[in-house]
Amino acid sequence: MAKYSDEFKLMIVKEYLGGPLGYSLLSRKYGIPDGSIIKKWVNAYKAFGKEGLSKKRSKKVYTVQFKLNVLNFMKQTGASYQETAIEFQMNEPSLIAKWNITFIKEGIEGLKEKTKGRPSMSGKRKPKQSKQEKVISREEQLEHENELLRLENAYLKKLKAFQDNPNAYLEKHKQRWHLNSKKKDLN
Structure with a gap:
């Protein structure tokens, strides 16, 4: 729909109110697509005066x-x-x-x-669901506890081996590290 100036609207409304031409004849005369647009302007002018024709900013x-x-x-x-x-x-x-x-x-x-546009990137993040709120079965709890005990046992074994003979332990792990780095180089 074309935008019309307030002066143009007022001129057409006054011509309608003061003359013999109807909505459709005025719309043809001024190249307005539909007479209902002029009818809307006339009703707005009658109800609100000149302010009724201006677009709200x-x-x-x-x-x-x-x-x-x-x-x-x-x-x-x-x-x-x-x-x-x-x-x-x-x-x-x-x-x-x-x-x-x-x-x-x-x-x-x-x-x-409704809010418009994209949501703001505020520092307020949705709180993640804490581990306590997550409902886990008794079986899952026991599996988790077993895994923690296995890790603790492996750590204590390595610590004891290191305390018994630190040089041998370091040599053993250096060799592993070198073997792993050579494998990576080959890939």
């Missing part, structure tokens, strides 16, 4: 309660989107239509304000 945020009140009014009175917008001093009937569709699909949750 900042986004107004409506509360969930306000949205529900608007939809409830429209349902109870049978008013159109345009009439409801005028009643609640809004300039965008299409916004009410959007709320109505969202309410039908998602209920009240859909009317709540």
